[in-house]
Amino acid sequence: MPGSTIHISCINTMGSLTSDNKAESGPALGTIKDVAVIGAGISGVVSAAHLLRAGFNVTVFERTGVVGGVWDYEPQPDRDPPFPNVRPPDPNWSEVEKEGLSTDEVALIHGPPNPCYAGLKNNIPTPIMRSSLLRWPEGSEDFVDQRVVHQYIQDIARVHNVYDKILFHTRVESVSKPQGDDKWIVKTSTFERTDSGHTLTKKTWRFDAVVVASGHYHIPFVPDVPGLSTWKQRFPERVTHSKQYRTPIPFSNQTILIIGAGVSALDIAKETAPLGATIIQSRRESKFDVLGSRLPEGVDRVAMVAEFIVDETAETAESQRLEPGQAIPGKVVLEDGKILEGIDRVIVATGYITSYPFLGDLEQPLVPWQDADERTLITSDGYITHNLHKDIFYIPDPTLAFIGVSHLVSTFSLFDFQAQVAAKVFAGQAKLPPTSVMKEEHRERKARFQPGDRFHSMFAAEDVYIEKVLNWVNGDLAKAGLDPLPGMDEEWKANYKDFQGRLKGS
DSSP, X not given: OTTEEEEEEEEEOOOOOOOOXXXXXXXXXXXXXXXXXXXXXXXXXXXXXXXXXXXXXXXXXXXXXXXXXXXOOOSSOOOOOOSSBOXXXXXXXXXXXXXXXXXXXXXXXXXOOOSOOTTOBOSSOGGGSOBTXXXXXXXXXXXXXXXXXXXXXXXXXXXXXXXXXXXXXXXXXXXXXXXXXXXXXXXXXXXXXXXXXXXXXXXXXXXXXXXXXXXXXXXEOBOOOTTHHHHHHHSTTTEXXXXXOOXXXXXXXXXXXXXXXXXXXXXXXXXXXXXXXXXXXXXXXXXXXXXXXXXXXXXXXXXOEEEEEEOTTOSOSSXXXXXXXXXXXXXXXXXXXXXXXXXXXXXXXXXXXXXXXXXXXXXXXXSOGGGOOSSOOBOTTSSOBOSEETTTEETTOTTEEESSOOBSSOTHHHHHHHHHHHHHHHTTSSOOOOHHHHHHHHHHHHHHOOXXXXXXXXXXXXXXXXXXXXHHHHHHHHHTXXXXXXXXXXXXXXXXXXXXXXXXXX
16 A cells, blocks of 8 residues: 555553452452553543553553544544445445555544534533543533533543553454453554555554443434435535534525434534524424424424435436535425425434444344344444443443443533443442343343333433442442442532423423
């Protein structure tokens, strides 16, 4: 490959794992010493910090060049996703080795930019979106822009010496535990620019435990709406996913069809409306559609799109560039039969697919969620992470943990709490229930799951989750004569109660 070199290194052995037969109440995790953390966003940073405080050897793998995850703003957006894109894709790790790619192209593929846009602000108030490791700067407002949030995450990493443990531009390509082995085998690829181009260095590591904190805002979900892929093919610059959105300026004085009713849809509407945009929001009504009252005045909320139709008089089936001020030549049919015309831009703000491509056959993208077995983590729905205890521990082998899976939560606060719990369990100070009990609890949870629900949602109810987990962990800590986990402080609880009231009243 021109301008690049691929290095293969030998296995890096880290620590040892011995058996521990004393843990009769649950699975024996053995002696955990060396822990890999995948991702250096808020989940990865707080996980690494709490593990370091507990005395573990920690290595953090981050595929970009910065700490901050989704709060790191880069003007360069990611590449367009496929249209449609409805299930977890098969990884294509060798794509970076394709002939003819420039160094910049390899960098974009190897460590894709996050979806952060220039005007992004937190939608959870800072008093309940904070880590126990560091308070927000004195005088911080409830809602701050991404630069403030990004700096806060970086400050946590700096204060707690996480930076020293991070390997930047390093993506994890495989995490596995071979049968009969007691360690996780982690394979990575590190991108580095050189005077002549770039290098890609492959390396294999061994760890006692792995924390997956890679987030779930990487792979855009693009619904399979009839005609949408044709519109994208014909008018590629006019039809995009919200992950490509960066600033409102290109949308000034245009008629925008936004598909979706989440935070990105709301923010894009709020940013483009003052610049003269006419906004139509197409969405499917649900109990999670709670942001409508916060939309700018004049937004037309309509039914979900049923079909995109290209004008029959269009001259070509090939990609074409429309003139400024020229609307897309076609019409949009909604599920209620209404027809929209004169659309200049389509923004698909329909969320993301949860995927952990480095986990191999633990992802089963062709299996329906109902058919997941007791090993599978990801199925065709691209949302549920199966077989986790308390949204953290992989039941078949709890030395694999996940931080940041829970949805519609206070994010920073809850992920920080989950990281503390993981550290206590890895240290052997808190014991997991027997595997059979964890499996049964998971089965009962899935049995309660209804179509239209969000499996990992703790909408206005995470305080109940925290209390249950605290009772378990602190019960074990008390038996061992150790100090309890404090959980959330009274200030957080008071602010969360107010926030609950606002949510339930919306």
